[in-house]
Amino acid sequence: MAIFKLHHITKYEYDRLVKESINEIKIFPYQCAQQEIVQQEVMITGNPAIQTFIDYWGNKSGSFNLLQPHSELVIESRLVIRTTSSTQLSIDFHSGFDDLLRDVDGQINLLELSSPERIVAQDEIEKIIQSIYAPNKSVAAVVEGCCEYIYKYFKYKKGITTTETTIDEILDHQSGVCQDFAHLMLQILRTMKIPSRYVSGYICPIKNGMRGEGATHAWVDVWIPNYGWAGIDPTNNIWVTNRHIKLAVGRNFVDCTPIKGTFKGPALQKLSVYVSIGYEDGQIFEDMNDVDMETQQPTTDQIPDYLAGQQQQQ
Template sequence: MRLLIQHETEYHYTEPQARVVQLLRMTPSSHIGQNIVDWRIDVDCDARLKQSTDGFGNIVSMLYLAGPVERIGLRVTGEVLTEDRAGAVSGAIDPLPPAVYRRATELTGPCEALLDLLRDHEGAKGDALSRIHGLNSAVCRLFPCKEHRSTDVRSVGEVLEARSGCSMDMAHVLIAAARADGFPARFVTGYIYREDPDCGHREAPHFWAEIDVPEYGWIGFDPANDMCPNDHYVRVAQGLDFRDAAPISGARVGGGHEVLAIGVDVSLSQEQYQA
């Protein structure tokens, strides 16, 4: 599938900022099943961008702005060729051994509600892959996925207590469950194309999990949609949890508050329509 990505982010500050530094994890890389045809990041103010690779293998761009800064507009556009590989991830930049992804974090630490979920799932039969598919479905059934991402980043315990959340929250729950069950699991940020014309404009990127399954390697699981990622998905960044793979993180020097607006649109390219 040939997909077009448009991701717009705008910051407004109630007071001018003396300095703003942001880390952008908004550039995907090519691997088996995903080929980046074109990709660019544009900033609508006088800024300096420096690209590198982080410890998880993500392509990162450091954004530096000297004040006074009252607003920042970021626009990411790209074209990606994707292939349905039933969630299997091969050839991606992966500098860390799978064992690193068994490590619990503040957001994915086990809690009693999570252990209850695992106990309910203990009777599942089949091999490791079947077990993970079952866990993915179990997390999907916990609560409906909210379309819009909350600005709050909550721990698994808080998500399970509220029985409410977005794709980020559901990915954290699945990752915590998989790690508690002995599997390396990591958080993934990216985009998803939806064929439903009624779904309209998407306001945020999409998030899912990847789990290292014995004899298969890394496989993606999306508990928000109870499926493995296919050619509708574009994979961008990975980490132990959202904080390691967030599209934008950073710091500012100045008072006041910031107001954030995000718009994401994923569509078929003209070449795909013609095909």
């Protein structure tokens, strides 16, 4: 077990007053046996009431409306969490695709998570599958091979993709960040009819060469026969143990966006995200990102709703 203290601040700054900022947040840890919330405090500019609910994928979500005019919106989460997963996993490396078919049969949720997106470069996905799949391999072995392939052949590079980058573009770039690698892995696995879901959260090792550490992170949950959901991280080519903290799951990033919403007013906005992780030995890892927001200025006779921003996971 390990205990972490996380401080996550999302700050929107507007070049003029805006109003009626309506937002949805997914910054509450996912409820599962692998992690336990010790304490969490969420603070928002203007102290609006937060209405919480469980969404379609089982994520605890919140919504709020900041009606009064404001030039800044700060959403702050202070979290103490205990991870309970063992560092020694007992994933079943014997169950094959026949076992998987029996698991998926009649399970609508698993079937939904087994369908790939429609993309132009599906032939490239099929080529990747040819290099990692064999009829005698277990499901877990194929998943592990997929993870290793992405880690080996796709370069980790910030700044060339956004939250709207498509799988076709990721294949073209041959590089990206964690959410890109997660989306690519989902397409590969779902093409093989392996149920898999996108996971957003944090990664908490400290300065040991892990990519994306100390920041919002993304990886993949995969359904393994005779085991259940198992997390795997293609950014770092590892199975997930007690160093990953899960916030939300879904079909893709859109289902797990930490913060999204709209506001009224002809304003341009700036988004910055700060994350710090405190460890049991007192060490603190900090990460600060300014996110490029390509919001266009509306005409003066319009008062449209604007997307309040989406945090890209690194």
